[in-house]
Amino acid sequence: MLGPNGAGKTTSISLMLGLRQPTAGQARLFGLPPTDRRARSRCGVMLQESGTTSVLTVREIVDVFRVYYPAPLPAERAVAMAGLTEQAAARVGTLSGGQRQRLYFALAICGDPDILFLDEPTVGMDVEARRAFTASIQTLSGAGKTIVFTTHYLREAEELARRIIVIDRGAVIADASPQELKARVPGKKITLVAGRPFAPADLDGLPARVLHLAGERASLLSNEPAAVLRELFRRGVDVVDLEVTGADLEEAFLALTRRDEGTR
Amino acid sequence: MTRAAARPELAPLGRMLLAQTWSELRIRWRIPAFSLTIVALPVLFFTFFGLPYARQTLPNGTSLGAYLLASFAAYSVGSVMVFGFGIGVATERGLKVDVLMRATPLPPFIAILAKVLNALAYALLSLVVLIGYGIVVGGIRQDLTVWLDMIARLLAGSVPFIALGFAIGYLCGPNVAPAVANLVYLPLSFASGLFMPLSQLPGFVRSIAPYLPAYHYGQLGWSALGANTERLPVSLAWLAGYTLLFLAIAIRAYRNEESRKFG
Numbered sequence: 001m002l003g004p005n006g007a008g009k010t011t012s013i014s015l016m017l018g019l020r021q022p023t024a025g026q027a028r029l030f031g032l033p034p035t036d037r038r039a040r041s042r043c044g045v046m047l048q049e050s051g052t053t054s055v056l057t058v059r060e061i062v063d064v065f066r067v068y069y070p071a072p073l074p075a076e077r078a079v080a081m082a083g084l085t086e087q088a089a090a091r092v093g094t095l096s097g098g099q100r101q102r103l104y105f106a107l108a109i110c111g112d113p114d115i116l117f118l119d120e121p122t123v124g125m126d127v128e129a130r131r132a133f134t135a136s137i138q139t140l141s142g143a144g145k146t147i148v149f150t151t152h153y154l155r156e157a158e159e160l161a162r163r164i165i166v167i168d169r170g171a172v173i174a175d176a177s178p179q180e181l182k183a184r185v186p187g188k189k190i191t192l193v194a195g196r197p198f199a200p201a202d203l204d205g206l207p208a209r210v211l212h213l214a215g216e217r218a219s220l221l222s223n224e225p226a227a228v229l230r231e232l233f234r235r236g237v238d239v240v241d242l243e244v245t246g247a248d249l250e251e252a253f254l255a256l257t258r259r260d261e262g263t264r
Numbered sequence: 265m266t267r268a269a270a271r272p273e274l275a276p277l278g279r280m281l282l283a284q285t286w287s288e289l290r291i292r293w294r295i296p297a298f299s300l301t302i303v304a305l306p307v308l309f310f311t312f313f314g315l316p317y318a319r320q321t322l323p324n325g326t327s328l329g330a331y332l333l334a335s336f337a338a339y340s341v342g343s344v345m346v347f348g349f350g351i352g353v354a355t356e357r358g359l360k361v362d363v364l365m366r367a368t369p370l371p372p373f374i375a376i377l378a379k380v381l382n383a384l385a386y387a388l389l390s391l392v393v394l395i396g397y398g399i400v401v402g403g404i405r406q407d408l409t410v411w412l413d414m415i416a417r418l419l420a421g422s423v424p425f426i427a428l429g430f431a432i433g434y435l436c437g438p439n440v441a442p443a444v445a446n447l448v449y450l451p452l453s454f455a456s457g458l459f460m461p462l463s464q465l466p467g468f469v470r471s472i473a474p475y476l477p478a479y480h481y482g483q484l485g486w487s488a489l490g491a492n493t494e495r496l497p498v499s500l501a502w503l504a505g506y507t508l509l510f511l512a513i514a515i516r517a518y519r520n521e522e523s524r525k526f527g
Contacts, residue, residue, distance in 0.1 A: 017367050038273045040369040050364035055294040067283040068370045070272040
């Protein structure tokens with residue numbers, strides 16, 4: 001689930017877990033209300049806004065959590081999959097932010113769940129932790145587990161997900177495979193300064209979306225920056241300064257939302 | 265449905281309760297601010313306010329030492345409940361432990377029951393240390409059955425203080441709870457004659473004491489020595505009334521929080 005901050009990702013996860021009640025409609029997990037213990041026994045959860053006691057050790061707290069589930073993983077296995085084997089005997093209070101995040105991952109998987117809900121799991125992880133996490137996710141997914149995770153990094157979603165649901169302001173604006181989505185989201189941002197103010201006709205019919213236009217300055221989003229530039233030169237636009245950069249997610253979302261509004 | 269046969273749908277509740285209680289015991293033990301206060305403070309108070317009178321006898325023939333030991337025993341059990349629950353619950357809410365626990369299959373009543381068992385265990389520890397200290401250092405002698413009876417009465421009657429602790433824990437944030445627990449519980453104990461006999465206290469305190477929960481709770485401890493000043497059913501009725509009141513406050517605060525956090 002991909003979306004900018006405030007898009008409603010955490011709220012969606014909370015609804016799926018029965019941590020919040022929907023004002024309309026209903027959530028079902030394995031055909032059961034998400035608050036049903038049988039459903040919760042098959043779920044693993046990693047939440048952003050949650051904590052644990054600081055005085056137990058990693059191993060102790062994993063052991064307590066395992067007892068909540070009918071068929072848990074061996075504790076060593078859960079701790080190892082989270083990359084915490086070296087910290088198993090350390091108290092939770094002494095862990096770094098990234099290690100703590102891994103502990104929450106260990107707690108999420110220790111019950112050997114069929115479905116994992118991970119809310120922004122990589123926040124605070126360093127490069128190494130992120131790599132270990134990616135490997136674990138792929139192992140779990142290979143073992144037939146369903147993994148639902150939220151992120152605001154397009155790259156992360158692309159790398160890990162088979163299906164990406166983009167949400168913004170509480171509404172689904174795209175639901176597609178990473179390949180399809182990538183084709184729909186403009187990947188490049190072109191910033192131009194022309195020798196004279198742009199005329200509206202200069203930018204009409206280009207394979208690009210106009211982000212800003214003010215006098216002789218314009219910025220465009222496109223997947224084919226070369227084609228855009230060729231066409232601009234052909235139209236005789238005198239380009240005095242030019243920059244092509246990768247579009248960031250915020251801008252990509254803007255484009256997706258606009259397209260949505262445009263078709264309505 | 266083959267998988268349902270291959271693996272049980274739910275984990276056994278008994279094991280959950282056991283594991284949860286054991287982990288709560290360890291957590292509390294590793295917080296010296298709690299474990300030390302619970303065990304050392306009643307002994308310290310008894311040393312100042314009880315030991316000097318340990319060898320004296322009340323007009324009705326009861327040993328004053330035993331009477332004061334019963335008073336501080338009541339104080340110590342109440343303090344385990346009020347501080348253990350009040351500060352413990354507030355701290356967990358502050359750390360948002362409750363949010364994660366809610367998403368697990370651990371039923372809330374098991375979590376609460378584990379906290380109650382944990383508090384009873386610490387109350388028992390505190391009583392054993394305090395009474396042992398009174399016997400060894402104060403030379404206070406009673407039959408073993410009297411001490412056991414006192415312990416049983418105090419543990420069984422501690423319910424209103426558990427409810428009071430929960431109420432404080434759900435009403436107060438983690439930084440405020442310790443102050444509130446102290447501000448509520450210390451004057452309450454003092455005005456109920458747990459620190460010194462009511463006869464030693466100012467007249468207006470003596471007149472409000474019979475309306476306070478700790479006064480009626482103290483009666484349970486004194487009743488084990490036959491030194492209670494009101495009939496046992498009266499004490500129990502008062503304690504039951506206060507339990508309902510504190511429980512109502514606690515449940516209200518809990519519901520408020522629930523609808524705010526999980527609504």
